[in-house]
Amino acid sequence: MPEFSSISPQLTYPKTRKTDQTDDYHGTKVADPYRWLEDDRSAETGEWVKAQNAVTFGYLNQIPYQDQIRNRLKQLINYPRYSAPSRKGEWFYFYKNDGLQNQSVLYRQKGLYGPPEVVIDPNTLSADGTTQLVSFQLSKDGRFAAYALSKAGSDWQTIQVLDTKTLRNLPDQIEWVKFSGAAWQGDGFYYSRYDQPTPGEELSSRNEFMKVYFHRLNTSQAQDELIYEDQAHPLRYFFAQTTEDERYLILNVSEGTDGSEIWYKDRHSGNKAFTLLFEGFQFNYSVIDNLGDALVVHHNNGAPNYKLSQVIPATGALSDLIPEKTEKLDEARLSGGKLFANYLKDATSRISVYDVAGNFENEVLLPGLGSVGGFGGEHGDPFVFYTFTSFTAPPTIYRYDIATRESTLFRAPEIAFQSAGFETTQVFFSSKDGTRVPMFLTCRKGLQRNGDNPTLLYGYGGFNISLTPGFSAFLIPFLEQGGIYVQMNLRGGSEYGETWHQQGMKLRKQNVFDDCIAAAEYLIAERYTSPQKLALRGGSNGGLLVGAVINQRPELFRVAIPEVGVMDMLRFHKFTVGWGWVSDYGSSDNPEEFNALYAYSPIHNIKTGLPYPATLIVTADHDDRVVPAHSFKYAATLQEHYTGLNPVLIRIETNSGHGASNIIKSIETATDVYSFLLWNMGVEELK
Numbered sequence: 001m002p003e004f005s006s007i008s009p010q011l012t013y014p015k016t017r018k019t020d021q022t023d024d025y026h027g028t029k030v031a032d033p034y035r036w037l038e039d040d041r042s043a044e045t046g047e048w049v050k051a052q053n054a055v056t057f058g059y060l061n062q063i064p065y066q067d068q069i070r071n072r073l074k075q076l077i078n079y080p081r082y083s084a085p086s087r088k089g090e091w092f093y094f095y096k097n098d099g100l101q102n103q104s105v106l107y108r109q110k111g112l113y114g115p116p117e118v119v120i121d122p123n124t125l126s127a128d129g130t131t132q133l134v135s136f137q138l139s140k141d142g143r144f145a146a147y148a149l150s151k152a153g154s155d156w157q158t159i160q161v162l163d164t165k166t167l168r169n170l171p172d173q174i175e176w177v178k179f180s181g182a183a184w185q186g187d188g189f190y191y192s193r194y195d196q197p198t199p200g201e202e203l204s205s206r207n208e209f210m211k212v213y214f215h216r217l218n219t220s221q222a223q224d225e226l227i228y229e230d231q232a233h234p235l236r237y238f239f240a241q242t243t244e245d246e247r248y249l250i251l252n253v254s255e256g257t258d259g260s261e262i263w264y265k266d267r268h269s270g271n272k273a274f275t276l277l278f279e280g281f282q283f284n285y286s287v288i289d290n291l292g293d294a295l296v297v298h299h300n301n302g303a304p305n306y307k308l309s310q311v312i313p314a315t316g317a318l319s320d321l322i323p324e325k326t327e328k329l330d331e332a333r334l335s336g337g338k339l340f341a342n343y344l345k346d347a348t349s350r351i352s353v354y355d356v357a358g359n360f361e362n363e364v365l366l367p368g369l370g371s372v373g374g375f376g377g378e379h380g381d382p383f384v385f386y387t388f389t390s391f392t393a394p395p396t397i398y399r400y401d402i403a404t405r406e407s408t409l410f411r412a413p414e415i416a417f418q419s420a421g422f423e424t425t426q427v428f429f430s431s432k433d434g435t436r437v438p439m440f441l442t443c444r445k446g447l448q449r450n451g452d453n454p455t456l457l458y459g460y461g462g463f464n465i466s467l468t469p470g471f472s473a474f475l476i477p478f479l480e481q482g483g484i485y486v487q488m489n490l491r492g493g494s495e496y497g498e499t500w501h502q503q504g505m506k507l508r509k510q511n512v513f514d515d516c517i518a519a520a521e522y523l524i525a526e527r528y529t530s531p532q533k534l535a536l537r538g539g540s541n542g543g544l545l546v547g548a549v550i551n552q553r554p555e556l557f558r559v560a561i562p563e564v565g566v567m568d569m570l571r572f573h574k575f576t577v578g579w580g581w582v583s584d585y586g587s588s589d590n591p592e593e594f595n596a597l598y599a600y601s602p603i604h605n606i607k608t609g610l611p612y613p614a615t616l617i618v619t620a621d622h623d624d625r626v627v628p629a630h631s632f633k634y635a636a637t638l639q640e641h642y643t644g645l646n647p648v649l650i651r652i653e654t655n656s657g658h659g660a661s662n663i664i665k666s667i668e669t670a671t672d673v674y675s676f677l678l679w680n681m682g683v684e685e686l687k
Contacts, residue, residue, distance in 0.1 A: 003186070006585065010645060010683075011055060011059065011647055011648075011649075012055070013639045013648070014048060014050075014051035014052055014055065016034060016037075016048065016604070016636040016639070017036065017044075017146075018033040018034065018194075018638070019033050019034075019035065019599065020033070020037060021033060021035040022177065022519065023242060023267050023570075025570065025588055025594050025598070026591040026594055027086075028598070028600070029581055030604065032633075032638065034632070034633045034636045035633075037203075037629055037632040037633050037636065038575075038632075038633070039200075040203070040204060040621070040627065040628055041200055041204075042436070042489060042627055043201075044492055045632070046349075047598070048632070049621070049632075050633065051653050052649075052650050052652065053650075053651070053652055056616075056649040056650060056652075057651075059478070059647060059649060059674060060649075060651075060672050060676060062153055063675040063676070063679045064684075064685070065165045065399060065504040065672055065678075065685065065686045066418060066672075067246060067452070068673050068686055069212035069477055069670075069675055070667060070668070070671040071279060072476075072477045072480075072529070072668055072672060073113070073473070073477060073667050074100060074103050074667060075158055075416060076415065076416060076417060076474075076476050076477070077099065077100065077417070077473045077663065077667065078096070078100050078278065079098060079099050079413060079414055079415045079473075080098055080099060080413070080414070081096070081097045081099075081104070081395070081413065082095065082096050082411055083095040083096075083386035083387075084105070084374050084378070084386065084397045084410075085087050085112070085385055085397075086385075087377065087378070087380040087381060088109065088138050088140045088142040089141075089447065090110050091108045091109070091110060091164075092109055092110075092111070092138070093106065093108045093119065093138075093143065094106075094107055094108075094116075095487075096116075099579060100128075100204070100663060100664075101123055101213025101277075101663065102123055102128075102129030102130070102132065102662035102663050103121075103122035103129060103131070103132060103662060103663075104131075104133075105118060105119065105120070105121045105122070105123065106119040106120045106133060106136060107119060107125070107217070107653060111260070113607055115208065116616040116644060116679075117137075117579065118166075119135055119162070119164075119167060119487065120147060121138070122149070123310035123315055124146070125149065126151065127661070128655060129662040129663075129664065129671055130151065130152045130655050130656065130661040130662050130665075131149055131150070131151050132149065132150045132151075132153075132595065132661065132662075133147060133148075133149060133151075133611070134148045134149065134150050134157060135147060135148040135157075135181060135182070135340075135643075136148075136626045137181060137182045137184065137461060138164070138184075138365060139184045139189075140184055140244075140246060141499065142164060143164055143165060144161055144162070144163060144164060144170075144217060145159075145161070145162045145164055146159050146160075146161055146162075146182030146184070146189050146191075147159070148160075148177065148181060148527070150400040150657075150660055151657065152156055152622040152624060152655040152656065152657065153463075153620060153622045153623065153656040153657020153658065153659065153660070153661035154203065154622045154624050154657050155156075155178050155179070155376065155576075155577075155624050155625055155657070155658070156176065156177070156178055156202065156624070157177040157178060158173060158174065158175055158177065159173070159174040159182060159191060159582045160174075161421070162402060167638065168288075170217060170218060170496065171218070172215065172217065172218065172219070172220075172221075172392070173221065174191060174193070174215060174221050174224075175193075175196070175330075176193050176194050176195070176196050176197075177191060177192065178192075178193070178194060178207065178210075178577075179192065179232060179237060179239070179577070180192035180193065180239065180578070181238070181239065181240075183239065183241045183242045183249070183251065184242060184246070185214075185242050185246045186246065187216055187217055188214055188215050188216040188217055189214060189514075190212055190213070190215075190216070190227060190240035190242070191212070191213055191215060191240070192207065192208070192209050192211065192213075192237075192238050192239055193211060193213060194208070194210055194211075194241065195209065195211075201620060202352040203576070203623075203624040203627070204463060204575055204576065204624065204627050204629070205372040205575075205576070206574060206575060206578075206579065207576055207577050208234035208235060209225075209229065209230075209234045210236065210238050211226060211228065211229040211238070212226075212227045212228040212229070212238050212240050212251065213226055213447070214227050220472035221302065221353050227240070228240075228251060228274065232491070233255075235255065235579045235580070236253055236255055237252075237253070237254045237256075237580065238251060238252070238253055238255065239252040239254075240252075240264075241287065242556040243287075243289050243290040243295075243614065244289055244290075244378060244379060244411070244436075245290065245550055246267070246679070247266065247267050247268060247290060248264055248265070248267070248287075248290055248295065249264065249265040249267075249311075250262065250263075250264050250287045250295075251263040251264065251265075251274055251285075252280065252285075252287075252676055253280060253282070253533065254282070254580075255281050255580075255582075255583060255586055255621050256424045256579070256580040256581060256582055256583030256584065257463045257464070257580055257581060257583055257618060258281075258284065258463070258464060258501075258505075258577075258584055259280055259281030259282060259283065259284060260278075260280055260281060260283070260284055260285050260286070260582060261276075261278060261279060261280025261281055261285075261450075262276075262277040262278040262280075262285050262287065262297075262610070263275060263276055263277060264277050264295070264313055266313060266314070269314070270540075272386075272422065275313065277295070277311065277313055278297075278299075278301075279547050281583075283299055283300050283301040283332070283500075284299060284300050284303075284464075285297055285298075285299045286298045286299065286541070287333050288308070288332055288333070289334045289379075290397050291310065291334075291356055291582040293312055293313075293314065294310040294311060294312050295310065295311050295313060296308060296309075296310050296321065296334055296339075296381075297309050297310070297311055298331065298332050299471050300497070300498045302324075303323075303324035304324075304497045304498040304499045305324050305325060305326065305327065305328045305329060305496075305497035306324065306329040306330075306497065306498075307318070307320060307321075307322055307323050307324040308321045308322040308326060308329065308332050308339065308341065308358070309321055309327060314684065315576075317514075320355070320358070321339065321357075321358035322339065322354060322358050323342055323413070325343065327343040327344060327345045327350065328343065328344045328466075328494065328495065328496060329341055329342070329343055329465060330342045330343060330349075330494070330614040333375040333376055333377075333384075333571030334356070334379070334385045335375055335376055335377035335378065335379070335381055336354050336380070336381045336382065336383065336384055336402040337355075337356060337379060337380070337402065338355065338356070338361070338380075338402060339353070339355070339358070339667070340352075340353055340364075340375040340384075341353075341354065342372060342373075342375075344359045344466060344468070344494075344496075346426065346438055346468065346495075347426075347438060347440075347466060347469070347489045347495045348369045348370060348371065348469060349366065349370065349371050349372040349467050350363070350366075350467065350470065351364035351366065351372055351375070351386075352364075352647060353405070354507060361405070361600040362405050363385075364400060365407065366391070367388055367396070368388075368390060368393070369398045369424075369426075369469065370388055370389055370390030370391075370393060370468075370469045370470075371389055371390070371392065371468040371469050371470055372387065372388050373386065373387050374386030374387050375400070375538075381402070382401070382402055382523055383399050383400060383401045383402060384399075384400050384402070385397055385398065385399055385400070385410060386398055386400060386407075389469065389470050389471045389610070390424065390469040390470070390471065391422075391424045391440060391442040391469050391471060391475075391487075392419040392423070392424060392442065392471070393419060393471055394413040394415055394417075394419075394471045394473075395413065395471060396409070396411070396412045396413065397409075397410045397411040397412075398410055404508065406485045412462050415473065416477055417473070420494065421441070421444060421445055422442060422443065422444055422479060423442070423444075423445050424440055424441065424469065425440070425441045425442075426438055426439070426440050426441075427439060427441060427522075429513050429518055429519060430503070430514045430518065431518045432514040432515075432517070433493075433514070435491065435511075435513070435515070437490065437491070437515050437519070438489045438495070439486055439487060439489060439519055440469060440486065440487045440488075440489075441484055441486050442475075442479065442484070442485045442486075443479060443482075443483065443485070443486070444479065444595045446574065447482070447484065449527040449528055450527060450528065451527040451529060451530045451533075452481060452529070452530065452533060452534075453483065453484050453528060453529050453533060454478070454481060454484070454533050454677075454678065454681050454683065455481060455483065455484040455485075455486060455523060455533055455534050455535065456478060456484070456485050456486065456528070456535050456537055456677065457486045457488065457516075457519060457520060457523070457534060457535065457536050457537070458485070458487050458488065458494060458537050458538060458542070459487070459488040459490050459515075459516050459519075459536075459542055459545055460490065460492075460538060460539075460540075460541055460542040460545065461488070461491060461492035461493055461504055461512035461515065461516070461542070461545055462492040462504060462505070462512065462539060462541040462544075462545075462584055463492070463493075463549075463581075463584050464492065464493065464494040464501045464584075465488070465493050465541075466494045466495045466496060467487055467489055467493060467495070467545065468495075469487075474666070474670045477670075477674055478487075478674055478677075478678075479679065480687070481683065481687055482687065484523075484529065485589060486519070487517065488516060488519050490504060490515040490516060491503040491508075491511045491512055491514050492504025492505055492509070492511070492512045492541075492546075499539075503586045505585070506584070506585065506586040506593060506596070507586065507592070507593065507596045508602060509585065509596065509600065510596075512545060512548050512549050513545065513600065515553065516536070516549050517549060517553050517556065517565050519530050519542070519559070520534060520536070520553070520556045520557070524556070525556075531555060531556050531557065531558060532558050532681070532682070534556065534557050534558055534559075534682050535557065535558060535559035535560070535561065535613075535677050535681070536549060536550065536557050536559070536560050536561070536613075537560075537561040537562075537563070537673075538561075538562065538563065538565070539563035539564050539565070539618075540563070540564050540565065540566065540625075540626055540658065541565075541566060542563070542565070543562040543563050543564055543565020543567070543583075543626070543630075543631075544561035544562075544566040544567065544568065545563050546560050546561065547562050547565055547567050547603075547634060548600045548601075548602050548605070550612060550613060550615070551600075551602060551605040551606060551607070551610070552600075552605075554610050554611050554613060555611055557613040558613050558614065558680060558681055559613050559614050559615075559616075559676070559677050559680050559681065560612075560613045560614070560616075561616050561618065561619075561673055561676075561677065562602075562613045562615070562631075562634070563616055563618040563619070564618065564619050564620065564623055564625075564626050564630075564631070564658055565602070565617075565626065565630060565631060565634070566578075566581070566626055566630055566632060567601075567602040567633065567634035568603050568604075568629075568633060568634075569585065569588070569599065569600070569601035569602075569603075569604070569629040570588040570594070570597060570598065570600070570601060570604070571588070571598040572585070572626075572630070573587055573588075573589075575624065575627045575629070576624050576625060576627060578626075578627075594610060602634055603630075603634050604631055605635050606634075606637050606638055606641050608641045608642075608643065609619070609643070610642070611644060612638065612642045612644065612646060613680075614644060614646040614647050614648075614676070614680035615638065615647070615648045616647075616649050616651060616672070616673065616676045616677075617631050617634060617638075617648075617649065617650040617651065618631075618650075618651050618653075618669065619631035619632075619651075619652055619653070620652065620654070620656040620657055620658070620660075621652060621653065621654050621655070621656070622654075622655060622656055622661070623656075623657045623658045624657065624658075625657070625658040626658060628652065631650060631652075632650070635648070635649075635650035646680070647676075647680070649676075651669070651672060653665060653669065
């Protein structure tokens, strides 16, 4: 493949010190010369980051249309964006972003059309706008709310309590919370936390021994009651929830991202100990709510496409409410005295409504093929809200009336984008083993299949996560340049239920990479694009996807954008919550799984002499989910072994985490990614 970089034909990268660090995995010696980069708080690593960013931004800032892309992004994103409202008594709560606010603001209003008032404005909580409001959970009577804040993109959260009558905080403050909600019961709430980490290791040390506590209002965290801990199993998650009537306390237990165990307490029984309801961890169980004595459960036990059942905890009697169908039951809600079932048909939403006995009533007529979220509410609500979106339709909010079964438009966005000029097509291709895999292509109408269209291929393929259609203003500048955005539904996700997921996990992970390679080959064979105009992008597990695929088939791509990727598959489980991914990836501690991991681990399969595409690695200094050491070591290794002219750069954001911590950082990252992508495809000026 020809190499193109008219800005700098030969970049000079910072020298990265190598050590003789070597590990023995079941008799296989594996070198890890850049292990020292795992210490992301050392002075040496800090200097390395500065030097790498100097090279990266020196390159990016010379691209002549950076300002043009940045200004177009600001123009497109500068429109009011709303969440669907949620009701509590006479109040309706909702989020709104005026356009370019760093964080969305939480509002409330009396009735649907009363004057809105600010409840919490996160933009006022930090000078750089990187403090995020990540959750807001009201007490049963709506008088108090527990809300969680995160700083600089970290997964660590602090919970505070708001008096909704005065809109002032109580003195309560709860620290070292991660992956938790606030489950109200009476005069307080349940939450999960870890012990305070060693100072200086807050963003990298392994999180172990999660505990569940109960916090009473107007008390200190030191007084919180320990509800549950498990000293025998340090690597488990514990998540508490309560039913709407606060009768049942549910304890969700998991050993990672797949498989769960359910325990419960019934306030009516007088039993203060938890009782096992569903033993783990072979299946996924999720309690939706209760109907009197019965709990309503969404699960895949005996139903790879999931179903809805009800169980009487006291007796263990289990019966189906909504049996399994050929489509995956993605989620279910119990609101307004109805069951709302969200099915996925070829990765697009279908909504069915049932009564609480499981009798089908009607389908909700949607505006088109896309994704739907919402239908949440309380048992007595007369109406609920949902949001519809697609690749060309910004999120639009509808009100669904329980009695009439009719949807009415509640709020439509106004954006400077003529969606009528663009279209989305779903195609299917055959993977290496013959599996039929779908993907969505979005582009201008009338696009010519001439093999010369800039194309951005995006995928994830893991952790039971479905990639469904969704609008993003950040994609529009690329589409306006004649680009094609392609979203793959790779195995490892959940688009077709648990079978689809299992075909892309652990020893079968190579199927995910084969699917991606087949997608690229399809786009080239069908003349949508060519290797000179094809880019591959993915984040987190999708960053792993990019790293693995460009090792295996680098000649298929002109550009690669691995973002916050899991790049060291032999050591990922040693940092923060990486142990929770063993359920999907496997572990290098297991000999058979080590062999599979070592065969595709991005860092360990970089080879000298391969024609790697122009690569922009993206990470952030406060990413404590996929620690930046993954990207640091990957960049150092690729810069060492690649000898061609294509740039291999790493962009390291500050005060940001696994995702951008504010809107300005999102715009800057998108500007750099699109500038890098188009420039390395040979685009010297924009249309």
